[in-house]
Amino acid sequence: MITVRNLEVFYKSSRGKFMALAGVNLDVEKGGIVAVIGPSGCGKSTLLYTLAGIIKEFKGEVLIDKTPIDPRKHRIGLVLQDYGLLPWKNVIENSLLGLRVKKKITKTDREYAEYLLSRMGLSGLFTRYPGELSGGQRQRVAIARAFILKPDILLMDEPLSALDAITREEMQDLFLDVWKGDSISTVFVTHSTEEAMYLGKKIAVMTGPPGRIVKTMDNPFFGAREIKDPGLYFSIKSKLKDLIKGRQK
Amino acid sequence: MKVKNTGRYIFILFLIFILWHIASAAVKSPLFPPPTAVFCNLREVFFSKIAVHAALSIYRIVAGLIISVLIGSILGLLMGFYHSVDRVLSPVIYFIYPIPKIALLPIVMILFGLGELSKITLIVIITVFQIVITMRDTVKNIPKETFYSLTSLGAGDIVVFKEIILPAAAPELLTAVRLGAGTAISVLFFTENFGTVQGIGYFIMDAWMRVNYIDMYSGILVLGGIGLILFSFVDALDRIFYRWKN
Numbered sequence: 195m196i197t198v199r200n201l202e203v204f205y206k207s208s209r210g211k212f213m214a215l216a217g218v219n220l221d222v223e224k225g226g227i228v229a230v231i232g233p234s235g236c237g238k239s240t241l242l243y244t245l246a247g248i249i250k251e252f253k254g255e256v257l258i259d260k261t262p263i264d265p266r267k268h269r270i271g272l273v274l275q276d277y278g279l280l281p282w283k284n285v286i287e288n289s290l291l292g293l294r295v296k297k298k299i300t301k302t303d304r305e306y307a308e309y310l311l312s313r314m315g316l317s318g319l320f321t322r323y324p325g326e327l328s329g330g331q332r333q334r335v336a337i338a339r340a341f342i343l344k345p346d347i348l349l350m351d352e353p354l355s356a357l358d359a360i361t362r363e364e365m366q367d368l369f370l371d372v373w374k375g376d377s378i379s380t381v382f383v384t385h386s387t388e389e390a391m392y393l394g395k396k397i398a399v400m401t402g403p404p405g406r407i408v409k410t411m412d413n414p415f416f417g418a419r420e421i422k423d424p425g426l427y428f429s430i431k432s433k434l435k436d437l438i439k440g441r442q443k
Numbered sequence: 444m445k446v447k448n449t450g451r452y453i454f455i456l457f458l459i460f461i462l463w464h465i466a467s468a469a470v471k472s473p474l475f476p477p478p479t480a481v482f483c484n485l486r487e488v489f490f491s492k493i494a495v496h497a498a499l500s501i502y503r504i505v506a507g508l509i510i511s512v513l514i515g516s517i518l519g520l521l522m523g524f525y526h527s528v529d530r531v532l533s534p535v536i537y538f539i540y541p542i543p544k545i546a547l548l549p550i551v552m553i554l555f556g557l558g559e560l561s562k563i564t565l566i567v568i569i570t571v572f573q574i575v576i577t578m579r580d581t582v583k584n585i586p587k588e589t590f591y592s593l594t595s596l597g598a599g600d601i602v603v604f605k606e607i608i609l610p611a612a613a614p615e616l617l618t619a620v621r622l623g624a625g626t627a628i629s630v631l632f633f634t635e636n637f638g639t640v641q642g643i644g645y646f647i648m649d650a651w652m653r654v655n656y657i658d659m660y661s662g663i664l665v666l667g668g669i670g671l672i673l674f675s676f677v678d679a680l681d682r683i684f685y686r687w688k689n
Contacts, residue, residue, distance in 0.1 A: 246595035266597030278592040282610040282687045291606070295596040323687040349595075 196222040196245065196347055196379055200254035203240050214240040216404035217254070222347075222396075225377035229394025229413075231384055233438055237405020238383045242351045245381060246272050258347055269296065271340030271348040271378070275355055277332045279324040285311065285335050286320040292343035303342075310338045314368060330361040334368070341372055348373075348380040355385065366392055370417055387434045391415045391427070399437040409437055452671075473656055481660045488661065493646060497665050500635065500643040503559065504627045504673070507566030511623055514567070515574025516616055520608055522575070523582025524600075540572040545633060557638040562631065569630050570623035577619035581612045614684040617677055624673045628666065643669070 198220040205212045214237045222228045232238050243249045244256060247265035256263045271292070272278065279288045289307050290299055311320065314334040324332050333353060340348055354362045370393065373380065384390050390397050391413055398410045414426070421427045460478045467477040485493070522529040548565060555561035585607065593603055635644025643666050650658035 243591070246591070247597065248591050248594045264597070265595050268597075270595045272592055272595040274588060274591060276588055278588060280589070280606065280610070282684070291592070292596055295593065295598045295602055295606075325687055343596075 195224045195257075195259050196220070196381065197255065197257040197260070198241075198245070199257075201241070201244065201256060202253040203237075203244055203249060203251075213404040214402075215244070215252075216402070216406055218400075218405060218407055220381075220398060220407060220410075222379045222381060224379055226395055227373070227380040227382060227393065227416075228396045228398055228410075229382045229384055229390035230398045230400055230407075231387060231390040231394075231434065231438065232400030232402070232405075234385060236400050236402035238385075238400055239351055240405060241400070242349050242381060242383050245347070246270050246349050268347065269343055269345040271343050271345030273333075273336045273340050273348075273350045273353040275352045277324070277336045279332055279336055279339075281324050284321050284323050285316060285327070288324065288335055289339045289342055292339055292345075296343070307338070307342045310342055310372070311335070313372065314338045330357055330365065333357065333365060337365075337369060337372070341376065341378075344376070345378055348378045350380065350382045352383055352385065354389065362389075367419075369393070387431050387438075390434070391431065392417065392419070397434065399434060401438065476657055476660060480657055481664060484657045485661045485664065488658070489665075492658075493643070493661060493665055496641060496643045496646040496662075497669060499641050500631055500666075501669055503562050503566065503642065504624070504631055504669070506559075507563045507627055507631075508570065508620060508623055510563065511567045511570045511574055511627075512616065512620060515571045515619070516578050516612070518571075519575040519578025520582055520604070520612060523579040523612075524604070524608060529579065536572060536575060540576075544569050545630070548634060548637065552638060562634045562639075562642075565634050566627045566630050570626050573622050573626070574616070574619040577615055577622075578612055581615040582608055585611050614681070614688060617681055621674060621677055624670070624677065628670055628673075632666070 198218055201215050201218040201220075202213070203215040205214050218237075218241060220228065220230075220241075230238055230241065240249065244252055245263065247263055247268075247270060258268050261267070269292075280291065283291065286304075286307065289311055290303065293299060293303055293307075308317075308320070311317065311334075314337065316331065316334055316338070319327065319331065324335070327335070333356075337353065340350075354365050357365060366389065382390075382393050384393070392415070394413050395416045396410055397413050398407045400407050411430075413430070414423075415421065415430070463478045467475050518532065522532055544565065547568070548561075551565050551568075552561045555564050589607055589611075590603065593606060598606070631642070632644040632647070635642035636648050639645055640649075643662055647659055647662035647666065650656070650662055
């Protein structure tokens with residue numbers, strides 16, 4: 195469970211203070227998945243980095259299962275747009291990196307990692323380096339790494355936006371498939387309305403700067419590839435687009 | 444691949460010697476003997492006269508570079524990672540780096556004596572700055588996103604150094620060592636002209652004083668050879684990183 199209350203984040207630069215987030219409230223229930231959608235530069239990544247414990251200076255409350263966020267105590271799975279893999283580690287080393295920082299790697303961990311990687315379609319590539327993989331394959335490693343960690347929360351920062359349309363849909367399905375097995379509380383940042391409506395049980399619309407969440411809504415189309423009610427689908431979609439654009443002007 | 448590389452080296456060196464030969468035949472002066480004469484001389488005197496000088500010079504260069512790399516990379520990595528260390532040390536480095544430290548040779552010789560220590564010290568104080576600056580900038584240029592996944596795992600500085608800083612800096616360190624090796628050889632030649640009767644630098648200058656140009660060219664050739672071996676060794680280390688770098 196993730197609880198964010200009145201979150202304010204400032205960036206300091208030579209020209210003074212810049213307000214990146216202005217009073218953000220967000221709830222992700224246990225086993226929930228919230229898609230955060232908004233235009234570029236609205237503070238989505240800032241919100242995610244605060245949840246990940248990377249940004250440590252903020253006002254307000256960020257709680258994970260009712261305790262203040264602390265990356266040393268909580269297990270945080272983070273998947274970034276540029277994959278966040280270390281170029282000098284091969285697939286298996288990269289995928290176990292998260293666990294290795296937290297504890298000693300056992301044989302069971304290694305087997306689980308190999309199982310998940312294979313399920314992600316990466317069998318036979320375990321000793322490859324990130325430079326020897328395609329973009330889609332790299333992103334699979336990054337996603338597998340997050341799940342191998344068995345995290346308390348999962349944070350994804352536009353993880354699929356660098357992929358081509360076909361790979362992207364494949365990865366969305368694969369992600370949901372693995373995610374449903376573990377049902378980890380997840381925040382999924384995206385700038386695509388389609389992706390938000392496919393992957394979010396709830397959708398939070400963010401505008402900025404300074405970043406605010408202007409609307410949180412339930413999404414009846416979570417995990418649905420076939421749209422049974424196109425009328426409703428497109429009305430929600432255009433509502434989302436209006437919310438994103440309307441506040442931007 | 445290795446055999447092919449060796450072949451390429453031999454071929455290119457062979458071309459250089461042919462050009463040298465032609466130039467020498469055109470000049471026709473004892474100042475510029477043909478390579479064949481130098482090679483014949485080398486075959487006769489290498490083991491009896493030159494080898495001991497060459498070995499000592501290699502020792503001075505390698506010892507100097509190793510100390511330089513140790514001091515330089517520790518300082519550079521800390522400066523790159525901790526902004527506060529950089530802020531204190533940068534002005535010091537920038538102030539001392541451009542001072543021609545060759546000019547300090549007399550002082551170094553007074554402080555460290557005429558022996559090995561003063562020669563190695565001079566190599567260190569001249570090459571260490573390149574290594575410090577290369578290492579510092581390498582760490583500073585690591586994209587900050589690279590650190591994010593470890594930060595979000597609650598990793599401390601030691602883990603970050605082990606998992607990110609050291610592996611990212613290692614290939615760049617080799618570049619710094621290459622630069623350092625070239626400088627070290629030049630510095631060595633200079634230091635071996637003072638207060639010593641050993642070392643390839645001494646051998647070359649001594650041959651020159653004795654107007655023995657064939658010996659002098661033999662020494663120069665050996666000095667070039669030392670450089671070639673050093674650089675090839677560093678290149679060989681490069682292959683460790685070849686896979687993830689390419």
